[in-house]
Amino acid sequence: MQPLEQRDEVEMLSLMLLIRRFEERASQQYQAQKIGGFCHLYIGQEAVVAGAVAAIRPDDYIITAYRDHGHALARGTTAKACMAELFGKETGCSRGLGGSMHFFDKEHHMYGGHAIVSAHVPLAVGLAFAIKYRDEDRVTLCFFGDGAINQGSFHEALNLAALYKLPIIFICENNLFAMGTSVERSTSLKQIVDRAEGYDIPGEIVDGMNFREVRDKVAEVADSIRKESHPSFLEVRTYRYRGHSMSDPASYRTKEELEKYRLDDPIIRLRAQLTREGKLTNEQFDQLDKRAKETVLAAVKFAEQGPELPVEKLYDYVYFNGAKA
Amino acid sequence: MREITYRQALNEALAEELERDPNVFLMGEEVAEYQGAYKVSAGLLQRFGSKRIIDTPISENGFAGLGIGAAMVGLRPIIEFMTFSFSLVAFDQVVNNAPNMFMMSGGQFNIPITFRGPNGPAHQLAATHSHATENFYASVPGLKVCTPATPRDAKGLLKTAVRDDNPVLVLEAELLYSSKGMVEPPDEELLIPLGKADVKREGSDVTVICYSQTVPISLTVAAQLEEEDISAEVVDLRSIKPLDEKAIFESVAKTHRVVIVEQDHPFCGVGAEICYRIQKTIFDELDAPILRVSQEDVPMPYNEDLERAVLPNAEKLVTAVKQVCYA
The missing domain is CATH 3.40.50.970 (Thiamin diphosphate (ThDP)-binding fold, Pyr/PP domains)
Incomplete structure (x- = not known):
């Protein structure tokens, strides 16, 4: 393996650690009532976004649902801006106006953070439409959960993407539960990927606990799309360790099931792969983890100290020209 | 043109x-x-x-x-x-x-x-x-x-x-x-700003506020009322939002009587908002309660006669105008 790739994998492991430590700290700050509203944690699913983002260009478009902290961090939004958003501060990535479920970062082509299940899937198709309209070779990555696949907007969007041959990868992060409803109880199909077949979209199942598998599959599909525009569908099988949101004790699943997935932890797995291949020492790993924790602590401090948007500016964010209708 | x-x-x-x-x-x-x-x-x-x-x-x-x-x-x-x-x-x-x-x-x-x-x-x-x-x-x-x-x-x-x-x-x-x-001819750029009402007919006795399909009704009624010596000013909102409050207030300050004719339902309809704004800002200008003509508060029936009964029309508007003018 080339040195560059090696560095990249260590860097991506570092990103996964950052996401995990960020979410743990967010959970703690939520319990301390520094964070309001709903808060959905990504712990356990880190390899999905890390793998996907490692495979695409910085100018590709990504958009996701409400479990979005990891996606913004993976795209390059700073932990400071993310934590400040959770704290509702003007220094947040959406100026404290969006909150946990609505992280946006235009500079890093992160198009949200959307909280109505599947309502962003048509938006993603629109991003892909714009790419094709302008004859660009970008790709849109549209992330959503297994809960989204039974909404009408999801079906309409897949049909449109297939009909217009748009450059988009639909990435279903199948964590087995839509809130507390298991896939078996919500979906008539045996496997989610078969939804794609109904729209003549090529689909594959990917192991979402394996960073390398996600990265390689997304890279392969993105490459194919850049050569000739078309939609694609990946059912990425993963698991969230925490409840649906902060108020969910997740009593709909067993401790044994959770333990089984914890043993297959994506961070432990990538670490083991790199260690085995002699690309990462224990000391180096501890350094990475220490750095992640420090970054998150600095983010909390930044968030605490940040200003809030003054109420006089309330109407500045209703219409683009600031006019009051 | x-x-x-x-x-x-x-x-x-x-x-x-x-x-x-x-x-x-x-x-x-x-x-x-x-x-x-x-x-x-x-x-x-x-x-x-x-x-x-x-x-x-x-x-x-x-x-x-x-x-x-x-x-x-x-x-x-x-x-x-x-x-x-x-x-x-x-x-x-x-x-x-x-x-x-x-x-x-x-x-x-x-x-x-x-x-x-x-x-x-x-x-x-x-x-x-x-x-x-x-x-x-x-x-x-x-x-x-x-x-x-x-x-x-x-x-x-x-x-x-x-x-x-x-x-x-x-x-x-x-x-x-x-x-x-x-x-205007195609080579002449025609842009009409949002939030700008248009007085489609000037008058002095009563302001008829309307938009979309209720504008032609209002103009017909205004012409008809002129023969009965009632001078109606027809204010076409053109935009519901932003709303041209200024144009509304100017007309009401002139006529002191208002009928709003809208094509939506009465409950929480466009006219309700306009009534609120008029009474809040220029209450003293009013010489009569504001009346609204809207659809009836029912889902639209298919039957032609019943549909006619549900919709705002010239006859309903004439009645409302005469009522606010105490005519």
């Missing part, structure tokens, strides 16, 4: 904006090959090609959302709803995505999109196809809503809507598509 139909006026507006800005495209059901369900987009496919005039399947939520996504990266979509009754299938996109994005993203993403199509009752289309949606949409912060009544206003408002950097709904009317009116 030359006389053209409301339909031709809209068609010219679309063509001119498509010509001016390559980021503009038109998308909707039957807009291309079929030439538009109401022929508003006739000829545009031939002129601009299938890349920019795009037929969709019957998926209002899907293509409304597609438009919003495209607008997030700077395209300027014009999304046609075959009727705004069908926009209800896309309500989540129009209400929850388009107008919220700017606030939700802390000002990073504005949505320069136009949603257009016929709105309000036509003729015997019954309950599902007769929705007047202006009061639903006008109640949503972040949306703008205009309701042109004449070919000139239709052209000028649609062109302005396409150039606006926010989501704008252009609520047309099926029963007005074939109506005619004088419009």
